Amino acid sequence: MNRLACILLTLLAPAAASAASASYNIDPLHSFPNFSVNHLGMTTVHGRFERMTGKIVYDSAAKTGSMEVHVPTSTVSTGDAKRADGVRSRDEHLRSADFFNASEFPDMTFKSTKMNFAGDKLESIEGNLTLVGVTKPVKLNVTSFNCGPHPYTKKAMCGAYVEGTIKRTDFGMKYGVPGISDDVKLAIGVEAYQE
């Protein structure tokens, strides 16, 4: 009986492990990287990128996982897309070489290197952010992370909201500092469906 149990456990173990680790594709319609930056010490301007794709691998049992995100920098949006008088809009300026340099560096990526857990709770994600061709380590704090079935379709999904702060000059984005602050707050909301 014991031998039979051992054999069954040995056979089922890999299946159980793969069941715990799942891959999720980011839903671009419900996932946006937002940012905010102080302007002239007076107010905070908010913006976001309109497109984000990527993949999350998560293993709740092993408390491991990974996250890879791609953001087309040309999709930056701050509510000033086009001006009727022909003057360059803020979004056009953000796409220029002064900021995201979207024509030379069309892609911004984040690749996680470590997921940190506090008990069963995913606390933070460490990884490398590549922006304007420069790669720097970044730590994102996870303010919420939930996995479960979609309430209507019952499809397995995960959702997360992560926050962090970067210094844009670390990525060579020097224009306008300190009037436009060096510190940029990131807030990324993600929904992802199991593959």
Next chain:
Amino acid sequence: METWLSHPAVQAVGLPFIVALIVALPLARTRWLAIAQVAGFAVCATLVAGWSLEALTSTRKLAIIGIATLALCALVEVGSSNWRAAAATSAVALGFAAAWMLWRLLAQKEIGPALLAALLAAGYVVLQAGLSLHAGADPVRSTAAGAVLALATGAVAILGASAVLGSMAIAVGVSAVATLVLPWLRNEAPPRGRSIALPVSAVAALGDVAAVLVAELPGYCLVPLALVFPVSHLAPALRPVRTRAAVAFALALIPAAAAIALAWFRPA
């Protein structure tokens, strides 16, 4: 101090002018006044772009090429016995430099459009460098034209491309103006140096093609800018240097103003 140094007017105009003027003082009676232009430009490039080689953007490549024009100036001045060959070599080298500067962008295009863009960009840079070397026979007129070209490049870059690019172009333009201050005060032309306007024209031309290809400046804005050197050359070679410089400036401003107007009124 940091706030002061981060002010765009200080970065693009104030400091480059002062540095170029200081460097120009001991060089005023030599053929090496172009060094002062590069010094002023380098100050601005340091402040607005920095010298980090991580992520070699087109702007940083422009800064590097701007400094490297000193080597081309040396080639032209030292090889003055056969200056035409040296000038042709310098102009062609700047054409290749333009392709290098734009490489990251060109690599994202299909081979045909990439080749066309590279040829047009290199051709424009070779043209401007060649015109400046040709005009170098009269250092007053060529420096005035180079300064106006760079200032116009700065204006169109700010309007249609990038403020950093614009700042760098304006910085080299005001540095060129600074090199004319002493000749102006003395009312005496500087010694003939064929390469006197090479750094300013090279940086301006590279800035122009970067503004078109990396950003959204319409290419037709460069057509009037190609006329800056030829038009300023119409200024009579008057003996009073002040008058000659003023007329050359005024004439160069005509195509420069046309380019700025085209950038200003470009379709939304």
